[in-house]
Amino acid sequence: MSTNSESKNPYTIQTEPFYLATGGEIELFEAASTACLPVMLKGPTGCGKTRFVEHMAYRLKRPLITVACHEDLFASDLIGRYLLKDDETVWVDGPLTRAVRMGAICYLDEIVEARKDTTVVIHPLTDNRRSLSIDKKGEVIRAHPDFLMVISYNPGYQSVLKDLKQSTRQRFVALTFDYPQPEDEARIVATEGQIDPDTAMRLVTLASKIRNIREQGLTEGASTRLLIYAANLIGSGIAFKRACTAALCQPLTDDDRLQETLNDLIDDLV
């Protein structure tokens, strides 16, 4: 692909997204991409999965098409549909079809949220057929050699009703993500939140404490994303305690008792 066509592609990432590697994930992803193996990113929300895919798309010089899956997402939303235009019906490719044709990375974020009929579409693309069937057009497309399917999945949210079937999960190489080690996370928060290293470390210390009280009823601990939000608020002049309450405590739970516990954790740090 020429540099010129890459720069014109709206799905090409032009500047390198900052990503701090936390343990061999870059090499593994590169190997999976060379071998055309689909990749599953597992881990809690806000711990760097999306940023990682963006970084890898930039590194591998591949366009990236991201779909945030939700409970009303049907296979046709991924594949495409006929639309009426000036009294004519025209076919419009969906994001997955576009990625399959152009050789992009297709990132299906929170795949378990999507309707079950999407798995029918994904399966032939994630085994050695590497093909996409567009029933409405009677067309079967062979995936471009650079096409790569990446899905993300948060095991913490899953229930009996919403889980990935073995027949789906056993088509992917899995990379497990978690919140980075404290020093790494502080570096990320300082860089992304544009805040001094000491304040970043205080936020990370607070996050570790919050993550430790998960067994008291929190569904999930404070994410790296929320720590960056707190840093952003502090950078805009909000006091540490107020910023932590707004960005770290209140979004996590509506339970008054838990809020009190979280506020006590902040008080210990100020």
Ligand code: ADP
């Ligand atoms: P997820 O997709 O897991 O929900 P994101 O990738 O959106 O989470 O991560 C949230 C934010 O945290 C990112 O926008 C980025 O600012 C930051 N982040 C998390 N992990 C890293 C990392 N390893 N390197 C750089 N930034 C990171």
